[in-house]
Amino acid sequence: MEQIARAKQTVRIPIIASLNGSTLGGWTNYAKLIQQAGADALELNIYHVATDVTQTAAEVEQIYLDILRVVKAEVAIPIAVKLSPFFSNFANMASRLDATGANALVLFNRFYQPDIELETLDVVPNILLSTPMAMRLPLRWIAILYGRIGASLAATSGIHRATDALKMLMAGTDVTMLCSVLLRHGIKQLNVIERDMRAWMEEHEYESVEQMQGSLSQKHCADPSAFERAQYMRALTSYPRQKIS
Secondary structure: OHHHHHHHHHOOOOOEEEEOOOOHHHHHHHHHHHHHHOOOEEEEEOOOOOOOOOOOHHHHHHHHHHHHHHHHHHOOOOEEEEEOOOOOOHHHHHHHHHHHOOOEEEEOOOOOOEEEEOOOOEEEEOOOOOOHHHHHHHHHHHHHHOOOOOOEEEEOOOOOOHHHHHHHHHHOOOEEOOOHHHHHHOOOHHHHHHHHHHHHHHHOOOOOHHHHOOOOOOOOOOOHHHHOHHHHHHHHHOOOOOOOO
16 A cells, blocks of 8 residues: 555556455455555456366356455446456456446456476476467457457557557557566666557558557458457468478
8 A cells, every 4th residue: 555655656647556355355445445545546356266166157257246346336446357368258258347347357367377396396386477479369359359348458468569569459459568578678668669669650650549449350350250260270271381301
């Protein structure tokens, strides 16, 4: 809470807090404290790995909806929900969160996977920073959801370069989020990405971000099936094969 308050006093940009709770009471209590500290919005980082073999998919989905519902009832600031992609029908889940009052969806939560240390025979944490390949999953789903739900869409995972951010904007995102690239290269990389985005937009005669946003979403794509399985064989056959001598 002190960090949020200090950040509000220091910068002019909005401060969006991120909260990961474990109980409904904890979510609501800390959400209220975060709002009181001055946060402009709150991201519900629902880091839930379903491992109970008796728990159904419907019950897992209801956990997300219940957390959103109780937090929305307690605070007035906008609420974003950070999601994993592991739902049977992600489009339906996104629509239900939108209907429950989510102001934004953050796609996607990248669960950290444990590793095994063979010498000590321990299960250990092993954080691997993202690569640009990771952006393909949020790119697809943002392109599919654009224009279908009212909530804003934020893309996270794998955004390292100006071209990555541009692609996400064309798919329909409202926000591109950076982490791994800043850990690798430092905060000044923001200036590099913004400079390269401006240069690309000027070269291709885009006057604003709004002009490109959603232009290559499924809604506006000349071939909507490109974001679905219909392009499966085309993708496979497009891979360059080496000639066997």
